[in-house]
Amino acid sequence: MEKRTKLAEMVRNQHDVILKDWVESQLNATTLRRELMKESELREQSREFLSLYTQSVQSGEGIGDAAWKPVKDFLGQITRSRVLLGFTPSETATFIFSLKQPLFDVIRSTLKDPKELVADIWATTTLLDNLGLYVMELHQQNREEVIHRQQEELLELSTPVVQLFENILALPLIGTLDSARTQVVMENLLQRIVETGAMIAIIDITGVPTVDTLVAQHLLKTVAAARLMGADCIISGIRPQIAQTIVHLGVDLSEVTTKATLADAFMIALQRTGASVTKSAVSQPKG
Amino acid sequence: MATLRDEIFPIRSSDDIVKVRQVTREWALMQTFSLVDQTKIVTAASELARNTLEYGRGGEVRIQAVQEGPRRGVRLTFTDQGPGIPDLAKALQDGFTTGSGMGLGLSGSKRLVNDFDIQSEVGKGTTVMIARWK
Amino acid sequence: MERIPILKMGNFLLVTVQVDMHDRLAMTLQDDLTGRIVKDHAHGVLIDISSLEIVDSFIGRMIGNIASMARVLDAETVVVGMRPAVAITLVELGLSLPGVRTALNVDKGVELLKGCIEQRATANGHVAG
Structure with a gap:
């Protein structure tokens, strides 16, 4: 040129x-x-x-x-x-x-x-x-x-893992779970298990709108991975519709401890770690 | 797609499997893979290298560091001149094995990567290509 | 020849895998460990894999085999310290090591072993009585 x-x-x-x-x-x-x-x-x-x-x-x-x-x-x-x-x-x-x-x-x-x-x-x-x-x-x-x-x-923002008690962690899931997000959730939870030495992790799905086969499988994988590391998982917050869906989809959750509410799951977790909760009389403030 | 680095390593002994794992780890690190992504591609590489050694009677692996747009990846191609696989569909099923393993080599590695391709001809040999992207 | 050392801690044997295991080394460990269980009358085996960066199906199978063999020889096996990335990968690979007990670290592993052995002792006692 x-x-x-x-x-x-x-x-x-x-x-x-x-x-x-x-x-x-x-x-x-x-x-x-x-x-x-x-x-x-x-x-x-x-x-x-x-x-x-x-x-x-x-x-x-x-x-x-x-x-x-x-x-x-x-x-x-x-x-x-x-x-x-x-x-x-x-x-x-x-x-x-x-x-x-x-x-x-x-x-x-x-x-x-x-x-x-x-x-x-x-x-x-x-x-x-x-x-x-x-x-x-x-x-x-x-x-x-x-x-x-x-x-x-x-992704990083949306997955907080909180410690409820000695040896007990909770992961309150909110919103739709896709596979990318579930992978981050999984990694975060497992990493926190190592850091805190927690023996039990409660995965609460109260805030998850729907559970399809893929999400159920991701949950099961998380539970399996935690078990390999030496920690147990409890899944809580399963609403009636979700329970129905899980059964209709043919997903086998029999190996996993499931509870209706986070409170129930927490009680079981306390029992398993050897802790207990008792009510004590509250003393009335004197007037 | 651009190839940033390209090398070939032999697979002749069980020490070579360890070598393949080390090299794959190094390249995954170079491509700034997360720890889980590194572990997945290294584990898949280990499975396939062992297949190449046990069923393919040895061969070689070509490792490539690749880039496509903003995505970076590691690609491995395992080649042997062994007996080949008569029924690929069956070989890809969980639990199917002709050797002493658990039959998770092929099907399991497939789940650990993003791209998976296998070509095999009876009497000629087998080529397995896997890639994992960041 | 290269070998993975096996330590005796009271009734238990402790194996800390610190190198990237090649297949022959894994097989040797399997032989050595079963031999030591019998020789030392061990009731429990702890395999610490916290240094392992990967566990593929071969090593996974070796761990499963050790646990089964140990059970036949009247010893419990606990695998301790598996890293998160390794656990995720193993599950994805399709290997969940059923029948193998796990713990987060050696301390928790020892506790778990003691619990198991006590349980077994009372169960045996119950059957005998």
């Missing part, structure tokens, strides 16, 4: 005009998010991008070439920051597409030969389109990473 020295030169000579027009068109665009980004920051980003663009356009290569690496790295930076600020894909891509008009204006006013004019406009529009698509893709990627991270954070 021939070098685009002339194109680069044009942009360099008219640098200030292009930058002014470009920033203006970005500021006037409906996609501008003034509340998310300061004007000075936008101006600075535009200035830096334009100078990197001028250097890379001189190579005459497509954006897949190494000559465009600085431009792409810079786009990577600003896309990441815009995703974190909450920009939409089109808002981010406007940064690139709004550069078309100012560049075309400069090319049109400088070049008189129609053949040259068309060639340079075509080259510029192709480049900017490709850069725009690249930004869209980056935006998408960044969003996926954010979602992935949030999912992981949510």
Whole structure:
């Protein structure tokens, strides 16, 4: 491909005009998010991008070439920051597409030969389109990473293991159990068993809306894993509908201790660990 | 999908099974697997390496560290030139064994990984591919 | 030849597995342990696997075998200290070691063994009386 020295030169000579027009068109665009980004920051980003663009356009290569690496790295930076600020894909891509008009204006006013004019406009529009698509893709990627991270954070938040008494832990499950969440629940519970040396863990499913075969199997696996480590599990909070579902599904819970309420499970756990609860007369405060 | 690292190790003796476990652990750590994910892929590797040695009369394993988008994984391909498996469906059932084991090697390893593929031809040998993703 | 040491603690034998076991070593342990149960008149065996990073079906089977053989030789077996990741993997593999007693650590294992042996003594006494 021939070098685009002339194109680069044009942009360099008219640098200030292009930058002014470009920033203006970005500021006037409906996609501008003034509340998310300061004007000075936008101006600075535009200035830096334009100078990197001028250097890379001189190579005459497509954006897949190494000559465009600085431009792409810079786009990577600003896309990441815009995703974190909450920009939409089109808002981010406007940064690139709004550069078309100012560049075309400069090319049109400088070049008189129609053949040259068309060639340079075509080259510029192709480049900017490709850069725009690249930004869209980056935006998408960044969003996926954010979602992935949030999912992981949510998983960690949603599974507290509490110690009820010496040797007794409880895991109150709330909400729908899917296999990813159950794996985290399982690991958390088993890890806490090791840390506390608890002999009994109560898994309370009062807050679980439905139990299907998969969830029941996950529960059974947790119980089996705890047993391998040397701890017993009690499942409590089984509502009548869930008891019916479990039987209809043909899930065998006969090897597992089950109780209707957390209180019942706690009493059994106390008995097994050799502790007991007694009521004592409460002395009346004297008036 | 990009391959970040790619190596082949022989499986000729019971010491090689230990070696396969160590290498798999190392690579799973490199791919920043959680402890449970590490343990699952290492255990599956141990089962299949033993199969390769016992039923396939030895062979080799190819270990690859792979990446697909944000997902990172470890892939192992066990190859032997042994007698092959006549009935694959049966071999994949829990409790089925022709040897002295418990018959959990194939079916059990399948449950420990995300991707599982087995090719076998009687008289030619067997290839088992497994992958676990972070 | 490499061997896993077996310690005697009163009536019990304690085995601490600290190395990544290759298959031959596991088989040797099985032989050594059954031999020692008879020789030392042991009533209980504690196998501490808290250092083991994986237990595959081969090692799992070896543990199950030791427990069954020990029972025939009138000794109870308790496996102690299995790590959470190992337990999760074993269950997924389909191996839940039925018939093997477990405890979180050696102290709890000793307690469990004492309980078992007492229970058995009273049961035997009951039958005899």
